Amino acid sequence: MFSLRTGALLLALGSIGAQAPSTPAPYVVLSAEGRRSLPARLISGQEMFALDDLARLFELTVREDSLAGGLTVTARTQSIVLTPGQSLASVGGRLISLPAPPAREGRAWFVPVDFVPRALAPALGTPLELRKPSRLILLGNVRVPRIAGNVESLGALARLTLDVAPQTPHAVVHEGTRLVVKFEADALDAALPASSAPDLIQNIHIRPGDGASVVLELGPRFGSFRTSDLPGDRGSGRIVIDVITQTTAAAPPGTVAPAPPATSPPPLLDLAPAGGIRTIVVDAGHGGAEEGAHGPGGTLEKNVTLSVARRLKGALEARLGVRVILTRDGDATVDLDERAALANNNKADLFVSLHANASVRATAAGAEVFYLSLEEYGDQAQRVARGETEALPVFGGGTRDIEVILWEMAQARYIEESAALAKEVEAALRERVPMSPRAIQQAPFRVLVGANMPAVLVEMGFITNADQERLLVSEPFQSSIVQSLVDSIIRFRDKLPSPRPAGPAVAPARPGGGMRP
Amino acid sequence: MSRRIVVVGAIAAIAVVGAGWLMSSSRRASSAPANPTTAATPAAADARKITATLYFVSEDGMSLVGVQREVPFGETVLDQATQIVAAQLSVAPGPLISAIPAETRLRALYLTERGDAFVDLSEDARTRHTGGALEELFTVYSIVNALTTNLPAVKRVQILIEGKEVDTLAGHVDLRHPLQKNLKWVRTEKGDT
Numbered sequence: 001m002f003s004l005r006t007g008a009l010l011l012a013l014g015s016i017g018a019q020a021p022s023t024p025a026p027y028v029v030l031s032a033e034g035r036r037s038l039p040a041r042l043i044s045g046q047e048m049f050a051l052d053d054l055a056r057l058f059e060l061t062v063r064e065d066s067l068a069g070g071l072t073v074t075a076r077t078q079s080i081v082l083t084p085g086q087s088l089a090s091v092g093g094r095l096i097s098l099p100a101p102p103a104r105e106g107r108a109w110f111v112p113v114d115f116v117p118r119a120l121a122p123a124l125g126t127p128l129e130l131r132k133p134s135r136l137i138l139l140g141n142v143r144v145p146r147i148a149g150n151v152e153s154l155g156a157l158a159r160l161t162l163d164v165a166p167q168t169p170h171a172v173v174h175e176g177t178r179l180v181v182k183f184e185a186d187a188l189d190a191a192l193p194a195s196s197a198p199d200l201i202q203n204i205h206i207r208p209g210d211g212a213s214v215v216l217e218l219g220p221r222f223g224s225f226r227t228s229d230l231p232g233d234r235g236s237g238r239i240v241i242d243v244i245t246q247t248t249a250a251a252p253p254g255t256v257a258p259a260p261p262a263t264s265p266p267p268l269l270d271l272a273p274a275g276g277i278r279t280i281v282v283d284a285g286h287g288g289a290e291e292g293a294h295g296p297g298g299t300l301e302k303n304v305t306l307s308v309a310r311r312l313k314g315a316l317e318a319r320l321g322v323r324v325i326l327t328r329d330g331d332a333t334v335d336l337d338e339r340a341a342l343a344n345n346n347k348a349d350l351f352v353s354l355h356a357n358a359s360v361r362a363t364a365a366g367a368e369v370f371y372l373s374l375e376e377y378g379d380q381a382q383r384v385a386r387g388e389t390e391a392l393p394v395f396g397g398g399t400r401d402i403e404v405i406l407w408e409m410a411q412a413r414y415i416e417e418s419a420a421l422a423k424e425v426e427a428a429l430r431e432r433v434p435m436s437p438r439a440i441q442q443a444p445f446r447v448l449v450g451a452n453m454p455a456v457l458v459e460m461g462f463i464t465n466a467d468q469e470r471l472l473v474s475e476p477f478q479s480s481i482v483q484s485l486v487d488s489i490i491r492f493r494d495k496l497p498s499p500r501p502a503g504p505a506v507a508p509a510r511p512g513g514g515m516r517p
Numbered sequence: 518m519s520r521r522i523v524v525v526g527a528i529a530a531i532a533v534v535g536a537g538w539l540m541s542s543s544r545r546a547s548s549a550p551a552n553p554t555t556a557a558t559p560a561a562a563d564a565r566k567i568t569a570t571l572y573f574v575s576e577d578g579m580s581l582v583g584v585q586r587e588v589p590f591g592e593t594v595l596d597q598a599t600q601i602v603a604a605q606l607s608v609a610p611g612p613l614i615s616a617i618p619a620e621t622r623l624r625a626l627y628l629t630e631r632g633d634a635f636v637d638l639s640e641d642a643r644t645r646h647t648g649g650a651l652e653e654l655f656t657v658y659s660i661v662n663a664l665t666t667n668l669p670a671v672k673r674v675q676i677l678i679e680g681k682e683v684d685t686l687a688g689h690v691d692l693r694h695p696l697q698k699n700l701k702w703v704r705t706e707k708g709d710t
Contacts, residue, residue, distance in 0.1 A: 293648030355650055358651070
């Protein structure tokens with residue numbers, strides 16, 4: 001009795017609401033057939049669809065049982081039974097909840113918008129997704145990635161970041177006065193920002209024609225652009241597009257010179273000489289027969305290192321425009337000497353070895369960064385490091401000639417740079433991942449000693465710690481490692497003493513320069 | 518009561534004797550280097566002990582901890598070195614853990630006139646290793662430090678596996694040369710770095 005009366009009251013409220021219906025923007029139903037509009041109504045504070053509209057769109061039959069007061073919606077072979085006054089529906093005998101009971105307006109019935117994903121989707125047996133914020137209903141296997149954009153003004157450049165979920169293949173094309181990011185998608189579910197740097201990016205919008213491209217209308221100061229793709233969280237991707245002013249890098253900050261419009265075609269990538277970094281060797285630790293450490297859940301270190309190495313290669317190539325060589329791009333056994341030799345033979349400018357740590361203690365955790373220590377190699381090694389070419393007594397009584405020792409000691413000449421790189425790597429990792437209490441260390445590591453360039457070994461975490469093992473195989477954590485390494489290499493590059501040819505033309509002012517002649 | 522005093526006194530006496538031996542042995546070792554091929558059997562020295570510092574993995578797994586342990590006395594530096602490594606290979610005092618795989622055996626130990634010790638371990642040290650750079654550092658330096666800390670005559674230590682020089686135990690620490698004492702992975706008391 002009581003519930004019947006409550007139901008009547010709700011129905012009454014529903015009809016009151018219907019007398020002054022406010023009409024929110026319609027939803028768009030996207031399917032392989034195209035896009036169709038589906039009007040929505042606000043009834044008693046609930047967004048609702050008319051059952052008749054749904055019936056037309058999804059080929060449903062609606063039957064009203066005037067005696068029992070129920071509604072039966074048939075979708076293909078499945079029935080959905082709605083009862084007035086009840087926030088429930090029965091889908092093929094299974095109950096699902098709705099945020100509100102069905103509402104009646106004249107002869108028409110309305111159901112809450114959530115009826116679509118909760119009741120209709122299981123009844124139809126096809127993918128049917130309701131995206132309220134973007135007012136979309138996706139029917140069937142349509143590819144409509146969500147895109148969230150952000151624009152930062154960073155002095156001489158404007159950076160547009162597009163977070164795309166899920167990660168979607170795309171291309172960035174320069175078409176006259178605009179940059180177009182074309183996605184392999186049926187439509188885009190995008191929240192695009194207003195540009196905060198209108199002299200570089202005038203505005204950002206979805207191309208109306210195909211609905212699957214983001215267009216950047218370029219501003220008058222546009223000179224060039226560069227783009228990079230980074231893996232994001234949970235299968236998403238991040239596209240970073242830097243739009244760079246055409247003025248030289250020497251433009252002092254703060255003075256916005258009215259630059260003439262860009263006329264010359266910009267380079268595809270701003271491949272500045274990168275402060276001397278052109279080639280980076282990324283070493284995926286272990287591999288093949290050398291499995292490395294094992295996690296309690298069965299994760300092998302060699303697989304984690306390879307996965308991160310591949311991601312790092314992609315990110316470095318995209319963001320720095322450098323050549324990146326992997327010491328292995330598969331499950332191969334590679335000798336430790338070969339790894340350094342590969343870097344040396346390719347005249348690499350940096351060597352980054354990726355590893356996962358292990359401990360007999362299951363609780364040990366945190367990332368660590370290593371560079372070579374020379375002290376363990378004794379006085380002779382340090383003399384070699386200083387470039388002294390005297391005849392060298394050989395360790396352990398064997399015979400080794402001078403060249404071999406020099407090769408072995410190649411890293412000695414780069415200890416200071418390696419220390420600086422390790423410091424940047426440690427600082428960047430600390431921003432994103434848990435660190436060991438002793439985050440920077442020096443050790444006599446075999447893979448580093450022969451590297452004829454700044455070299456570091458990164459222990460990303462302890463694979464023997466169950467929590468860290470889960471982290472190490474997770475995409476967000478691997479992305480964090482990759483982003484940290486990319487950031488640290490950029491910072492290291494920017495601090496390199498060798499001046500960039502196109503660098504600031506301003507001579508450094510002598511600090512405290514005297515006025516006296 | 519009095520018995521306890523006697524026991525304490527005996528331990529103190531052993532410690533003094535041990536310390537004296539260590540000081541004299543360093544002089545002996547430098548003047549009369551050990552023969553690497555033969556090891557004297559300490560038939561009469563069974564009961565005597567020395568106190569040596571051995572190194573085990575801390576409870577948090579992030580460092581080595583130096584622990585004072587009684588080790589059988591050795592007549593020669595070589596013999597004493599053998600005893601120290603054997604003790605280092607034995608089970609760690611709880612709650613510490615050994616960084617060396619439990620199955621590892623000492624196959625042989627050699628000393629050179631220059632103070633280089635060659636510690637020849639069974640392949641278990643490599644095949645049964647946990648892997649991981651830090652753990653490998655702990656394995657290597659628990660042996661290197663146990664010898665160099667307790668025997669001043671030993672300046673450097675090289676680990677061999679099954680009689681052969683090896684690159685690494687688990688892919689990280691360079692074992693192609695003898696290594697010097699390094700206490701940076703040893704945690705000192707009161708969090709002193």
